Amino acid sequence: MSALTAQFDVQYATFHLHAAVDIPLQGVTAIFGPSGCGKTTFLRCMAGLERSSRGVIRFGDVVWQDEARRIFLPVVKRPIGYVFQEPRLFPHLSVRANLAYGFRRIPRKQRRLSFERIVEILDLHNLLNRRPHHLSGGEQQRVAIGRALLTSPALLLMDEPLSSLDMTRKNEILPFLQRLNQDLHVPVLYVSHDLNEILQLADHVVVIKEGTIVATGTIQDVFARLDLPGLVEPNVVGAVLETTVAAQEPQFGLTRVEFSGRSLFIPQQALPIGTSLRVQILARDVSLVVGVPAAQSSVLNALEARVIEIGESRSDPYTVKVKLDVGCPLLAMITRKSLHQLKLHPGQKVHAHFKAVALRG
Amino acid sequence: MSFPEMDWGPVWLTMQLAGVTVVVLLLVGTPLAWWLAFTTSRFRTLVEAVVALPIVLPPTVLGFYLLVALGPHGLVGGPWKQLTGAPLSFTFTGLVIASTFYSLPFVVQPLHGSFESVGKKPLEAAWTLGASRFDAFLTVASPMAIRGFLSAVVLGFAHTLGEFGVVLMVGGNIPGVTKVLSIAIYDHVESLEYTQAHFLSVFLLAFSFLILTIVYAINRRLPVHVS
Secondary structure, eight states, X not given: OOEEEEEEEEEOSSOEEEEEEEEESSSEEEEEOOTTSSHHHHHHHHHTSSOOSEEEEEETTEXXXXXXXXXXXXXXXXXXXXXXXXOOOOTTSOHHHHHHHHHTTSOGGGOOSOHHHHHHHTTOGGGTTSOGGGSOHHHHHHHHHXXXXXXXXXXXXXXXXXXXXXXXXXXXXXXHHHHHHHHHOOOEEEEESOHHHHHHHOSEEEEEETTEEEEEEEHHHHHTOSSSOSSSTTSOEEEEEEEXXXXXXXXXXXXXXXXXXEEEXXXXXXXXXTOEEXXXXXXXXXXXXXXXXXXXXXXXXXXXXXXXXXXXXXXXTTEEEEEEESSSEEEEEEEHHHHHHHTOOTTOEEEEEEOOEEOOO | OOOOOXXXXXXXXHHHHHHHHHHHHHHHHHHHHHXXXXXXXXXXXXXXXXXXXXXXXXXXXXHHHHHHHHSTTSTTHHHHHHHHXXXXXXXXXXXXXXXXXXXXXXXXXXHHHHHHHHOSHHHHHXXXXXXXXXXXXXXXXXXXXHHHHHHHHHHHHHHHHTOOHHHHHHHOOOTTTTOOHHHHHHHHHHTTOHHHHHHHHHHHHXXXXXXXXXXXXXXXXXXXXXX
């Protein structure tokens, strides 16, 4: 699998970004971290909008930047699409001309995505003849995404594309973004400080804190790490599961989903059987049972688990994090007293009881 | 009152001078305004001040230095004379050069302002869409700065139309070569030909009023809103 390799140092008066990372060129990779941590600078360096004094960026076999050899490929030569925080549409051009701006500037042979296809996927038909300032914020951002995609980029860079939108508009665009990834197979680097967006969209995560990369990996692995700085407490993610809808139980308002041969119940989702669905478990919603489980219990979701590791919580000295293996990593947050009473230790077999919810826009 | 015999020579000459000067000003002023809008150089303030000088300097001061520079022994006029055999002072070309300096701030300042309000963001977007820097300037920055260009052309033209002191110093008063409208008016007044002076003055007044009105009207209707 080809990958994007990047190392750079950017030094400003008040800010220092130091990054060294390998990013798979497949699916959505989220760059995640609090505001002001260097996420946007990271993305601008990738695009060539910012030039770091020391740095190497390699895209597959192509060198984009190597300061030791004085190589710096300008923005216009990099096969990227860029979606900015604000739509940045050209006000003097119609939506159609905005979409065509990049499309017309790439050689015919390199056009992998057709104008009609993008217009259809992003539902832009009714907007084509309008001017940008007559569109809502959400519509403008959809046009901006379409405009970037129409350059048939080998990599799409998105800098908090939803942050300027309200909740309703966000939920209007998220499904489009999910479709993009599934239908168009364009790898995406997606910068955001919104955990919910990332849980819905990302396959890989790069966590940045104060200008330094603190974790990288698949979304399942990154959020199951115990040493992740307290970015998201108290809503620590226990697990993100890729499941398939297996059955509907409308009389109970439940949907049964499956992942690696195990079954879970989640609040009902109006989706056909066989649909893939991402499901989240919060660490504080997991409780642990030692010994033979009761034959009957009100808990719907119970899985056999093995304790892997026990770690401290950063925000609360009376709480501990327990990393479990339930066929995939799962984090549980329990009280120190429970840990003491259950005498938990690595390797121990337990049962995990939890509540799960679907991640959908 | 009998209708005076009108000499249209100075009117035609003035229009030619203003027209040529505006073209030169756009060629010189656009890159200069662009540089001022986007540079981080510490010389920016200095260059800005130099460009603005003609606004505050008496035209005679500017005219005096230009006369020295453009004259047969001057910094510019000397080499020019060796090349072409003729001096620059008291010629039409000399007037164009002088007017370019004199009207430079009236072209650079509106352009500088509108390039700044366009800002870097749309340009960055254009670059990521495969536009070269020049392409982005032509297809994104220029249309977005259209009001700035319109103001620059009109102010540059109108200001050159009305110049007096600099022209008198550098060009003198040679009919058909350097005798522009404002000098013709001065001449008529000096020789107590008030009717002719009135005629040219009214023409200049009406013309200036007309183009400014047209420009402000067009400006309101331009489709581009850069906020």
